[in-house]
Amino acid sequence: MSLADSPAPPGAPARGRPRSEAVEGAVIEGVLKLLEDGVPLAELSIERIARTAGVGKATIYRRWNGKEELFVDVVRAAEPPDAELPGTSMRDDLVALLEQRRTRGVMTRTSVLLHNVFAQMKSSPKVWAAYHASVVRPRRRLQIEILRRGQQNGELREDIDLELVNDLMVGPMLLRTVMRPEADVETDLSEDLSERIVDTLLEGLRPVKSSTT
Amino acid sequence: MSLADSPAPPGAPARGRPRSEAVEGAVIEGVLKLLEDGVPLAELSIERIARTAGVGKATIYRRWNGKEELFVDVVRAAEPPDAELPGTSMRDDLVALLEQRRTRGVMTRTSVLLHNVFAQMKSSPKVWAAYHASVVRPRRRLQIEILRRGQQNGELREDIDLELVNDLMVGPMLLRTVMRPEADVETDLSEDLSERIVDTLLEGLRPVKSSTT
Numbered sequence: 001m002s003l004a005d006s007p008a009p010p011g012a013p014a015r016g017r018p019r020s021e022a023v024e025g026a027v028i029e030g031v032l033k034l035l036e037d038g039v040p041l042a043e044l045s046i047e048r049i050a051r052t053a054g055v056g057k058a059t060i061y062r063r064w065n066g067k068e069e070l071f072v073d074v075v076r077a078a079e080p081p082d083a084e085l086p087g088t089s090m091r092d093d094l095v096a097l098l099e100q101r102r103t104r105g106v107m108t109r110t111s112v113l114l115h116n117v118f119a120q121m122k123s124s125p126k127v128w129a130a131y132h133a134s135v136v137r138p139r140r141r142l143q144i145e146i147l148r149r150g151q152q153n154g155e156l157r158e159d160i161d162l163e164l165v166n167d168l169m170v171g172p173m174l175l176r177t178v179m180r181p182e183a184d185v186e187t188d189l190s191e192d193l194s195e196r197i198v199d200t201l202l203e204g205l206r207p208v209k210s211s212t213t
Numbered sequence: 214m215s216l217a218d219s220p221a222p223p224g225a226p227a228r229g230r231p232r233s234e235a236v237e238g239a240v241i242e243g244v245l246k247l248l249e250d251g252v253p254l255a256e257l258s259i260e261r262i263a264r265t266a267g268v269g270k271a272t273i274y275r276r277w278n279g280k281e282e283l284f285v286d287v288v289r290a291a292e293p294p295d296a297e298l299p300g301t302s303m304r305d306d307l308v309a310l311l312e313q314r315r316t317r318g319v320m321t322r323t324s325v326l327l328h329n330v331f332a333q334m335k336s337s338p339k340v341w342a343a344y345h346a347s348v349v350r351p352r353r354r355l356q357i358e359i360l361r362r363g364q365q366n367g368e369l370r371e372d373i374d375l376e377l378v379n380d381l382m383v384g385p386m387l388l389r390t391v392m393r394p395e396a397d398v399e400t401d402l403s404e405d406l407s408e409r410i411v412d413t414l415l416e417g418l419r420p421v422k423s424s425t426t
Contacts, residue, residue: 204417
């Protein structure tokens with residue numbers, strides 16, 4: 001996977017100079033290689049990363065404000081890219097957003113590297129906080145925005161708390177991908193899961209009403 | 214909180230002799246006291262627990278198959294008791310089940326002791342597994358059973374995967390109680406949250422259909 005494939009995260013800070021993607025890619029690949037070799041995040045110094053990537057330390061510090069920020073980019077290079085929103089309906093956009101999480105859940109069960117990258121991230125409160133600020137919170141804002149557009153389009157009830165709707169959608173997916181490590185890829189994370197979550201939520205759980213009610 | 218208040222967990226193994234609740238209570242209070250004094254679970258030996266509770270080691274071994282099983286009972290004494298199901302409708306029973314989780318989420322934010330008990334439990338894979346087997350899985354079976362009765366009563370659509378419905382209900386609550394330590398008790402875990410989750414799921418997210426559709 002090349003970094004060029006992954007778009008900048010929504011809300012990522014603009015940088016003062018154009019990115020040199022070749023150099024960034026080499027640094028990120030260097031970190032991934034060290035992690036693959038079993039070096040824990042706590043032992044990854046900028047010096048060691050620079051040596052592995054064949055660049056100077058100053059080159060790294062020019063691009064990232066320290067190890068936490070760099071490691072967030074490593075996570076983003078290792079995880080599935082952000083969803084491309086089809087824009088055809090709120091429903092389709094929501095399915096696409098859930099699909100990114102489902103794919104990531106499947107990958108963490110099949111890719112030892114991604115599994116380790118996430119485990120390392122969660123073991124570092126600073127990296128976890130940086131990932132939240134630059135990835136999780138912007139993603140949440142995007143979802144709320146899509147729900148708001150759905151209300152304007154008439155796809156979503158107006159008398160409803162969008163934060164709650166967001167959690168109704170994301171909660172079941174995170175329950176299966178993150179909170180249940182034993183969840184089965186074929187059944188619990190099956191390919192139609194995102195559609196089933198969104199469509200069941202839209203439809204509601206009550207039996208279809210007859211016209212006399 | 215006395216142990217006598219908390220009913221036996223659903224699916225708990227029947228024991229060969231009647232429980233002596235006074236002795237069990239003393240042992241559990243002893244463990245809670247040691248935890249309150251800051252002794253980590255890993256350093257709690259049966260010997261030390263027996264000394265603190267003023268009972269013999271044999272008394273403890275007669276009642277529990279080791280530290281893991283004892284600690285699960287400690288968690289159950291510290292967390293809110295199991296929900297009493299009103300039995301008036303599937304909807305009301307589901308709300309009661311979610312309320313138990315919400316109350317526990319509120320308590321872990323306000324009670325240092327319960328917070329520590331859960332943290333200690335999660336740090337021990339064996340205790341966590343024992344809690345899953347004797348508490349989480351039976352609770353899940355009970356929920357699925359309530360959903361099944363709802364299908365029979367006509368409260369729940371028949372064309373629906375009960376495991377998915379269960380996760381749609383539990384996922385958002387666990388997202389706020391467990392996965393978001395920063396969730397606010399007054400707003401994110403407000404007293405009407407369980408009702409709002411169940412009623413929104415039943416109703417669905419689509420605007421109310423007019424009779425012409």
